Amino acid sequence: MCIAVLAWQSRTDWPLVVAANRDEFHDRPTAELHRWTDGTGVIAGRDLRSGGTWLGVSEQAGRLxxxxxxxxxxxxxxDAPSRGGLVTDWLTGAWHKVEDRFDTLRAYNGFSLMLVDGPHGWIVDNRTMAEPRAMIPGFYGLSNGAFSDPWPKVDRLVEGVRGVLDHRAPDEAAFFDLLAQDGPAVEADAEGAPVFIHNPVYGTRCSTVVALGRDGRGMIAERRFGADGKSTGTTRIDLNWRG
Structure with a gap:
């Protein structure tokens, strides 16, 4: 049950902030956050089974x-195509314009996407949306359903991120603390459902924070977790956004 919050142009000094957890089976092979060496310019973790990713940036293209x-x-x-491949294609420019592939997305298993290209952003899902939804300044949250679905844990994380930004510059430690609100895996979201899933089979594999300033400089940081819920390491990469 992944969760992500994006603060989009809600603060003048920090127009793009993301806080997200990736929940996955612990035995699924995964590479940690890194600059990909295949010439694509992607900065992301990588799903070593399907080759795609769940969250990433391209500072050269100004895309997330x-x-x-x-x-x-x-x-x-x-037999459906890899959803993580959509993220990779967006970051590399193989998916050039958001509307280019919209008519083909029903072939994938269900998903929601947040896409950023320079000063523009969209939410896309392939189950409830007839067209991409352009983002206006504000806070956006997703879990494992449509953007319009009520998710109490998403609302809590949105308010937490908003609270951090109301009082200071983006603080990755504060965001990691918000993303670490833990509990056991549950079948359906409820008032007490946790942001961080602590389960030895399927749980939170990593937390990711992205913060980009008005000048295009910022960072992406990833904290990884083992099946016991304990941190196995953190990677932080400075960004110089050129979009």
Missing amino acids: ALITNFREPGEYRD
């Missing part, structure tokens, strides 16, 4: 993308 999967019991198709 993140994805959360829809929870659709009984609807998952093993």
